Amino acid sequence: MAIIDQHLLHSHRSGNVGVIHCIETETDLDWLLDNATAEPYMAVIQPHMFTREVMLALKASGKVNGVVLINNRSAERPQYFSHEDTCPNRYSGLSNVEQTCNISKPWNPHGTGLMLIDWGFPIFHIEHEDTISKLYECYQKYNAHNKDEQLDRSLCALEMNSFMSAAVDSETCIRRSSTPTILNRIRYCDPLGGSNIWSTLYPRFKAEETNRTVVVVAARLDGTSMFDGLVPGAMSPVSGIVTLLMTAKILASIAQNASDVDVHHDNNVLFLLLNGEAYDYIGSSRVVWDMKNGMFPMKPSSSATQEPPPLYLHNIALFVELGQISTLGEKRANETTLYFHQHYPTSNNILNRYRMEKFVENMNRYGELVGLKFSVINDKSFPPASLQSFLAASSDISGMVLADHESQYLNTYYHSIMDDGQALNYSYQNGSKPSTDSIQKLVANLARTLAQTLYFYVDSTGLRDELDVPEPDTYAELVDELFHCYLDSMDCPVFRAATNKTNLQNKPASLYVGVNGWNSPITTLTGLTLALLVNQTVNRTEKNCHSDEYIWMSNSLDGSNSSGVCIKTTMNFSKAMSPAFYDIPDYDWSSGKYSTWTESIWREFTVRMFLKPSRSHETLTFSLGVVVLSLSFLIVYFANSRSDILFGSTLFKLEKNSKQPVYTSVKYWVRLLEEAGGGSYVRDGVAVSAGLHSDKAVQLGDTVFLPSHSQPQVYSTVSVECVKVQCQQQKRNILCPSLGSSDGLGAPKYSES
């Protein structure tokens, strides 16, 4: 099945312009569809109108050049707001093998799928209140009144610039991008991708046996939404990430207290944070591909003895994935129920079933102490999860997905801009104790339970009911800090400590995976935080703290300046990039085996608001310009061709007839001049000859005295050098030489006879 990866935003190179039209009710929509005349329009929509029906109607109308989603934070939120598919990642994971999403009861029932439609126009999101009010003001002032006469006046319009250079689909785009042109390679799109984060509980040794097993604890690292840079992803994936981080922290502290970190263990725990999972499991399918090829966690170098052996799929003893965790579920008698989703065919294997039953049993045993209950769902449908990639590759992995939901997501804002702290019922406590039914407490309890169960699983030498674990309250405060980092501001104590920097970007994290070759900040921050929380301090100076295993960090979580410590960590990054692009030669793009999402190269997005000139005004200006232009050409041509007459500064041409004596008298000249005839030349419009008798014909060589027009008393002399008759006697068409002469006067035209 082909993976559809058309880019979502198209736009003209010069920007999309449209007249603002606010759609608040159905009436506004109907007016736009049926009566609007001044197209194209920019539809300004509130979240509650941003539905599939409205959007498809706008697209079908062809009258819309762009859509602006107004998201006023203080306004009431719609109940549902998810633009992901009803079956997220419908075409990947296990879908090649079996149907995991029940169409009549899909995982994301309120998903509109708007994200997956090629709109053909840009969709922008505006939440800045000042901008919103300006937009409405302008709309009310210019567009909202007398709507049916919009054509006759200037209208408030928007221009959106979001040009994307990619075209057609990923295959074409990647092929074009890798075709070298004469000078350089032009990129049209980049494959989506980033880095997975992995870490093990115990360090792996160089000469480790290859049959050691690991328990994988995985969570996805990325979410998505329709809008660039706005992927709060509180429930998916942040709740899972935080749970995983806390589990790692608690598990490490248990192991450290038992001081068995450096001892050989048959079982290990592998923490995996998988990136790009929202786009058809990029990270997990890459891990699976790497594992199959003996390249996980890293490509073996030539001196293989230097490194621990690679992990294969058969090394995975158990796979626990942390999905969406929230307090939204039903709660009975101070007991929160969470659900382990099992893959139905796989769990029929007896060994698998035993492992999983045992695990859930232990989870329930430890969970009971903190009010957690776990039930197993072993249904034919299986939620979208990274585990699907592993199951698709090897059907006998015992794996479970832990989530807050049964057969449908509780998260009504799945993969949207509203999946933020508010949706998670999270509020930052800033050091004080979170309440017992808060999400912080739930995650802390869950992490503790999971850590205890995991430790029991990997080190079952002794039953540890009274594990030396601090009270969950301190953990709940740490969870609070972690959520604060992801949901409120990245400039938070934990991230500051992890990066050993004094200030970071003060905005909520965006969990979009990004493109290959560029690690999104949150990936790096999460990796460092994992290393920080596991926190195995070693005694090294900053200078010596530079190899792969060591990271220099701040040692105080409260953000006060500290000298820093050296931390030994197993945390590392692995590639999260679909092998389809560069690793598999001649990949069959239509096979749908691996994710082939790409992101088009785009320029900065901009929006401008302005008055668009009315069509009548434009026409008026243009026609006025054209009229003036053509008139002036006509007039100048006319004036230029008749300049000798018009300005009278040249002698007139008299062409009454050709028989001699034509130019008998000056009187006759004057008369002819008044009639504007022509043949010979007289200057200044008045020919007065002092030297000629009135009835004497002008001869060649005669001198004619002509008064200057402006100063009649000043006479100029013109020697008559050519008369027409003379020319004719030559019986040839000849150019008569200039009559104009040394006095700088008349510049007659040559008369061609």
Added chain:
Amino acid sequence: MEFFGCTFLAFGPPLAMFAFTIAKDPIRIIILIASAFFWLLSFLISSLLWFIVVPLRSKLAFGLVFSVLLQELFRFLIYKLLRKAESGLKKVTDNSEQITSNKHILAYVAGLGFGIISGAFSLVNVLADAVGPATMGLKDGSDLFFLTSAATALCFILLHTFWSVIFFSGMDNRNYLHIAWVIGTHMMASCFTLLNQDEQYLASLLPGYCIMVATGCMAYHVAGGTFHSFVASLKCC
């Protein structure tokens, strides 16, 4: 649309004049460019002056008055230069060419150079915005702004042409009345454009075009035209 409309309106007539009367003669083109350069020099000096006199920077009228005076000064300088260069030009031109034979042509070409460059400078940034997609009037201003700007530019292009003809002839004949007329009307027309600040476009355009027509008639007269010759030229078609 607005861009083309305004461009045609402001630069259509000078384009026609250039195409029919100037383009065929290289010497005229050179003179046109030279006079445009002189206008630029005057503009440079007036902007320097504006830049130096810090306290009066925000006063438009101050810059305007000195700019007008400087332009007239440079009109005088190019007149001097052309008269000096006249004998040289005569040698350069072919016998058949007429550029040096009629003083008014020199004046006309120099004036058009002045006009085109001043029109370009006053209008180019407006035209750049007229390309679209927006028009005037979102915050304030009128949607007639582009049109009036173009019309004003056209008015001044033509005025400069006429002024040069009158000015050159006035200098030739020591007719100081003509020179005074040129400077006076230049100052007057420029001052009327100050009204544009208050969006009184009609109040600035109407006097501007009246002055233009009057100056045009005067230039026609100076160049040797009469009512008779005008009528005659119309008749003989």
